[in-house]
Amino acid sequence: MAPDDAARSARRDPADQDSVERGTADEVTSKAVDRARAAIDRHVRLVDDFPSPGIAFKDLTPVLADPEGLSAIVTALTHGCRGIDLVAGIDARGFLLGGAVARELEVGVLAVRKAGKLPPPVHSTTYTLEYGTASLEIPADGLDLAGRRVLLVDDVLATGGTAVAAAKLLTDAGAEIVGVAVVMELAALGGRSTIADGLGPDIGVHAVTVD
Numbered sequence: 630m631a632p633d634d635a636a637r638s639a640r641r642d643p644a645d646q647d648s649v650e651r652g653t654a655d656e657v658t659s660k661a662v663d664r665a666r667a668a669i670d671r672h673v674r675l676v677d678d679f680p681s682p683g684i685a686f687k688d689l690t691p692v693l694a695d696p697e698g699l700s701a702i703v704t705a706l707t708h709g710c711r712g713i714d715l716v717a718g719i720d721a722r723g724f725l726l727g728g729a730v731a732r733e734l735e736v737g738v739l740a741v742r743k744a745g746k747l748p749p750p751v752h753s754t755t756y757t758l759e760y761g762t763a764s765l766e767i768p769a770d771g772l773d774l775a776g777r778r779v780l781l782v783d784d785v786l787a788t789g790g791t792a793v794a795a796a797k798l799l800t801d802a803g804a805e806i807v808g809v810a811v812v813m814e815l816a817a818l819g820g821r822s823t824i825a826d827g828l829g830p831d832i833g834v835h836a837v838t839v840d
């Protein structure tokens with residue numbers, strides 16, 4: 630996505646003194662990206678052969694537990710999400726990030742959950758990710774997604790299977806996916822092109838850092 634003033638346009642008066650003192654939204658975001666990358670480099674836990682042999686797992690849990698890391702990442706993730714009215718956080722670290730991003734943008738948040746956690750009825754889909762298959766679900770009742778403009782948020786984009794599956798669940802329920810925002814993109818696994826193939830070339834994919 631192109632740099633923009635998403636967080637500010639979503640909730641702040643561009644002329645307010647606080648924004649002026651902290652610089653333009655682009656400057657704030659660009660500094661946040663630098664801080665976020667530094668926190669990721671400092672705290673990411675690299676675990677070989679998890680959850681299965683041959684997988685180099687990047688665990689962002691300690692990054693999110695760091696106050697500077699969480700703060701910078703949330704600011705950086707709001708970059709480029711103009712005009713959204715719902716954040717969807719993907720199970721499980723996407724819940725933490727999605728809630729914080731939604732609060733920052735003053736919109737609601739929806740948890741896209743792994744199978745078996747939600748009461749029926751649900752919309753469900755099974756998909757393939759880097760290390761196996763899984764199912765995601767959202768409520769099929771009590772939630773009107775028609776016409777909602779949704780930003781998908783997750784910690785890692787690897788093959789893109791998870792993001793495409795979550796997006797399809799939401800679009801089948803009537804929502805429009807406006808963008809996908811992740812902390813870390815594992816570029817070698819081709820998630821960006823899977824998203825373009827599955828959701829169309831116009832879906833913006835914003836990664837705070839690319840590995």
Ligand SMILES: O=P(O)(O)OC[C@H]1O[C@H](OP(=O)(O)OP(=O)(O)O)[C@H](O)[C@@H]1O
Pocket residue numbers: 719720721722723757758759760763783784785786787788789790791792820
């Ligand atoms: O791009 P993909 O190949 O689909 O992989 C990305 C997904 O993999 C991880 O989740 P995982 O399903 O391992 O669940 P977790 O959040 O519980 O660790 C990560 O949090 C993403 O959701």
Ligand SMILES: Nc1ncnc2[nH]cnc12
Pocket residue numbers: 684685686687688758759760785786787788815
């Ligand atoms: N290598 C990896 N590290 C962390 N999360 C992932 N999700 C899919 N592949 C992953």
